[in-house]
Amino acid sequence: MQRKRKNFGFLRDASGPTVPAAIEQYAFRTEDGLTFLKPKGDPSFHSYADVYAEMKKRGKHFLDLGLKKGDRAAFIIPDPEDFVLTFFGAMSVGVVPVPMYPPLSFGKLDAYIDASAKIIAASGARVLVTDKKVQNILWSLIDDVKSLEDIHVVEQFWEDNDGDIPPLDQLTHEDVAFLQYTSGSTSLPKGVIVTHGSLLANLDGIMNVGLRIDDDDIAVSWLPLYHDMGLIGFTLAPIWYGVPTVYMPPTMFIKxxxxxxxxxxxxxxxxxxxxxxxxxxxxxxxxxxxxxxxxxxxxxxxxxxxxxxxxxxxxxxxxxxxxxxxxxxxxxxxxxxxxxxxxxxxxxxxxxxxxxxxxxxxxxxxxxxxxxxxxxxxxxxxxxxxxxxxxxxxxxxxxxxxxxxxxxxxxxxxxxxxxxxxxxxxxxxxxxxxxxxxxxxxxxxxxxxxxxxxxxxxKDVIILNGRNYDPQSIEWVVQDIDGIRKGNVVAFSIPGERTEELVIVAETKADVDKEVLSKVVATAVREALAVSAGDVALVGRGELPKTSSGKLQRAKTREQYISGELGVEGARTHDARTQKTKLVKHVAKSAVVRAKHEVKSTVKSKAGGLLNKIAGKG
Amino acid sequence: MDMDALLSLFAEAADEIGQYSFDGLSKDTAIAELGIDSVELLEIFGYVEEELDIELDDEDLAGLKTIGDLGKLISSQLDD
The missing domain is CATH 3.40.50.12780 (ANL, N-terminal domain)
Structure with a gap:
């Protein structure tokens, strides 16, 4: 049963309009739009009329930076308001955003910078857009990534201009709307090419069929905007359909x-x-x-x-x-x-x-x-x-x-x-x-x-005596046991003597008797699923390897278990001190590269100015 | 705020959020050395904020080194 919202007479389906063109159609709506909640202070509101103006303004800024349709721009923008408006701006002129996650904290900075460099290099992005604060640790990327020419702070996209961008109908279904990098836990990141065509086909399914949007709908989201669910589900889908949306930063929800x-x-x-x-x-x-x-x-x-x-x-x-x-x-x-x-x-x-x-x-x-x-x-x-x-x-x-x-x-x-x-x-x-x-x-x-x-x-399936088990079914049993830290359980199999052997690794509270608890875990799994655990390894808090977003890494846990390195990384006392040194190091390196870069650009722009003068343009 | 009260509130939050049990917390305990992952740490700060009915800046929180620093940050908010 497919139902189309009247939408002030504008139809929305897989044939179009593209997201920027849809925003243009809503430019007359001054009463409703997007609301951005702030941890402190009043929410910031942008009517559709305002979103349209911001889109053109920020799009023009991309063109002024010398970017053309098809060029990639990496985004590390923590603030949802700036992320959303700048994303629309890039899309409106055909610049391809590459959304990336911001540093969550100042821990694990080496790994963060390294992962970011890989994504930017793979995408061939010419510029990185970030904010004034985060840029302080990111400038070293200019040296590390060949394609990257410059880093811009999103604050410079606030400045007014004439918003004069090419007509939005230049965007076709075959054009790339953005690249969505998927976080492979061990492998290199892969960038999914989302075209306007695939995006529209999906938005059609979500809004017309899945959610059967009607005129009263209002959406709320705290999801990170650099992942597909927050980005497509709550940034692109609602604006395409004109659904008023309220955003809160992910940290507001977590806290x-x-x-x-x-x-x-x-x-x-x-x-x-x-x-x-x-x-x-x-x-x-x-x-x-x-x-x-x-x-x-x-x-x-x-x-x-x-x-x-x-x-x-x-x-x-x-x-x-x-x-x-x-x-x-x-x-x-x-x-x-x-x-x-x-x-x-x-x-x-x-x-x-x-x-x-x-x-x-x-x-x-x-x-x-x-x-x-x-x-x-x-x-x-x-x-x-x-x-x-x-x-x-x-x-x-x-x-x-x-x-x-x-x-x-x-x-x-x-x-x-x-x-x-x-x-x-x-x-x-x-x-x-x-x-x-x-x-x-x-x-x-x-x-x-x-x-x-x-x-x-x-890849996670556990095969024991010819039977297939999903790791979640085992982990869900174990995490409910008293003394185990909920959500911090990993189950996998390793080659055993006759068949694969089940290994369960779990983080525990500090004051447990590990010997007793191991037996409790083994018994619970046997009773619930009729399988015997070859080994139950109980480790301290924070010792299971996790991704930057806090997700457990089964493959890495298994690797560490086999190589005997499990828990070795958990020597946190030492680690914590080195993290501080690393932060200082990154800020310093970033500052040096930035200074070098600015000297170069000044020379370049002076030279450019001179050339223009010679050519009679300046 | 009173340091003993803060220490017990922090311990309660850590237990509630991540089933962490900490013995011997003091104002000089380095937060980074407690081995709490960053998402859980944010949840713990949120729990403390909620109990005290205050709102702390994420950036101020990211800069905290010890539990004593957290105490100072909270006091400066309560004075406002």
């Missing part, structure tokens, strides 16, 4: 998770998205007396994706906020990935969260998700991600690429116009993932009654 639903209530919002962990955090940290004062009956869609959805977590969230009038059907598990722009499948708005109960025995031995008997206490539960968008399809294939029937578990393959052309300047990696059959997702799952169920990542 006070109660603010998420409070903001939904304050603004009478209807739409938000987040990964599974955020639902757990919001439920845990919002006091019942505060819930009682909230009004959440207008909420129609709380999308959850990007992480495996835990039925228990999602149900607990619904229970916690039920007193505020939150309806159970509003929770919307969805499936997608950056390589397919963003989303592929949503459960229907009118459908309640459904968990498929599956017989564990046939799932693990035959890779078939057969429905479990009602009294089966060992049944596995998987959350439905709904049906693929129209014109899109999800297939399940075996290791040889043969299509499998319903309820057989295999690799999910995505087909349709949202599938992007591939990775930027990476023909080999593109050929491996983007095949004629479709996008090889690397995700395992099955289809039942036309609905997609995602069970895990292929």
């Amino acid at each position: 006070r998770p109660s603010r998420w639903m409070q903001t939904m209530s304050d603004y009478g919002a209807s739409i938000a998205f987040a990964p599974n962990f955020a639902f757990a955090l919001a439920a845990k940290r919002t006091k019942p007396e505060d819930v009682a004062k909230m009004e959440l009956s207008k909420v129609k869609a709380l999308g959850c994706g990007a992480e495996p959805n835990h039925p228990g977590t999602l149900n607990a969230f619904l229970d916690h906020f039920a007193p505020a009038g939150l309806q159970r059907k509003c929770l919307l598990p969805c499936y997608g990935m950056a390589e397919a722009t963003l989303a592929i499948a949503f459960i229907d708005l009118e459908e309640e969260l459904t968990a498929d109960r599956v017989n564990a025995e046939t799932y693990q031995t035959d890779k078939i998700a057969a429905p479990a008997a009602e009294d089966d206490e060992n049944a596995l539960e998987f959350v439905s991600c709904g049906r693929p968008f129209p014109n899109h399809n999800v297939l399940v294939v075996d290791t040889e690429g043969n299509e499998l029937p319903e309820r057989h578990v295999g690799q999910l393959v995505v087909q349709g116009p949202s599938v992007t052309p591939g990775y930027f300047e990476e023909p080999e990696k593109t050929a491996i993932t983007f095949k004629e059959l479709g996008l090889m997702t690397g995700d395992l799952g099955y289809i039942a009654d036309g609905e997609v169920y995602v069970t895990g990542r292929m």
Whole structure:
């Protein structure tokens, strides 16, 4: 059932208009628009009219810097307001933004600068746009990255100009809208090419089919804008459809998770998205007396994706906020990935969260998700991600690429116009993932009654005695044990004597008896899943390797375990001191390179001025 | 604010957020040496803010070295 919002007479579908052209159409709207909440002080509001003016102004600044259509510009902009407006500006003149994550703290700076250099080099970005504060540690990138010519602070894009940019209809469906770098934990980052065409196909699916946007919708987001869910789901989709949107910085949510639903209530919002962990955090940290004062009956869609959805977590969230009038059907598990722009499948708005109960025995031995008997206490539960968008399809294939029937578990393959052309300047990696059959997702799952169920990542699957286990199913059991630090558990397998052997690594509280706790863990896993752990390794807090965004790294944990290095990095006392030295070092290096660069540019511009004079232009 | 009260509030927050149990915290304890990851640390600061009904700047928080520094930052807010 497809319904199109009247939208002041403007239609929105896969044929267009592009995002900048859509912004232009809304330029007459002075009453509604985008609201940016600030940790302190009043929110900053931009009407659509204002967004349009800002887009042209900032677009003109890009042209004035000498950038042309197709040139890449790296973005390290922590403030959502500046990020969003500058992103639209770049898009409006065909400059390709490369959004990157800002430094979270001053720890692990070496790794941060190194990762940033790799992304900028891979994208061939000519400039980096950042802000006045963050630039202080980034100038060394000019020396490290050949393609990078200059670093600009976003504050210079505030300055007024005539906003005179070329007509927006020069942007075609084949043009690149932006590059989305995916954070490979060990491999080099890969930049997904998002074209205006794939973007529009996906926005059409999300807004017209998945969310069936109507005139009353209001969106709220705290999601980081450098990741696909925040960027496409809450920066590009709402502006394209003219949905008023309220942004809060991610740190506002992390510090006070109660603010998420409070903001939904304050603004009478209807739409938000987040990964599974955020639902757990919001439920845990919002006091019942505060819930009682909230009004959440207008909420129609709380999308959850990007992480495996835990039925228990999602149900607990619904229970916690039920007193505020939150309806159970509003929770919307969805499936997608950056390589397919963003989303592929949503459960229907009118459908309640459904968990498929599956017989564990046939799932693990035959890779078939057969429905479990009602009294089966060992049944596995998987959350439905709904049906693929129209014109899109999800297939399940075996290791040889043969299509499998319903309820057989295999690799999910995505087909349709949202599938992007591939990775930027990476023909080999593109050929491996983007095949004629479709996008090889690397995700395992099955289809039942036309609905997609995602069970895990292929590379993480644990095979014990010929049975398949998803690491989450083991980790979820262990993290609930008293003495274990919730969310800090990793399960994987290593080659054993006869078969693969299960290893569980978990961080513990400081005051536990590790010997006793190991036994408790092994027993719990045996009772819940009927598997024996070959080893339970308990480590101290902060010793599991994590990504910059705090995600556990299974492959790296396994590597460290095998090489005997696990926990060695956890010598934090020493580490903390070196971090301070590193910060000083980076700031100093950055300052030196910046000074050198400024001397060069001054010489260049003086020379340029002289040449212009000679040519009679100055 | 009273240092003992802050130390026990910090310990409570650390336990609540990350099931950390710290013994012997003092005003000279270096925050970076507690081995708390940056996202959790932010959650802990948020918990402390909420309990005291104050709002601290993310940048000021990023510059803190010891728990004593946190105490000073909080006091300067409470005086405002």
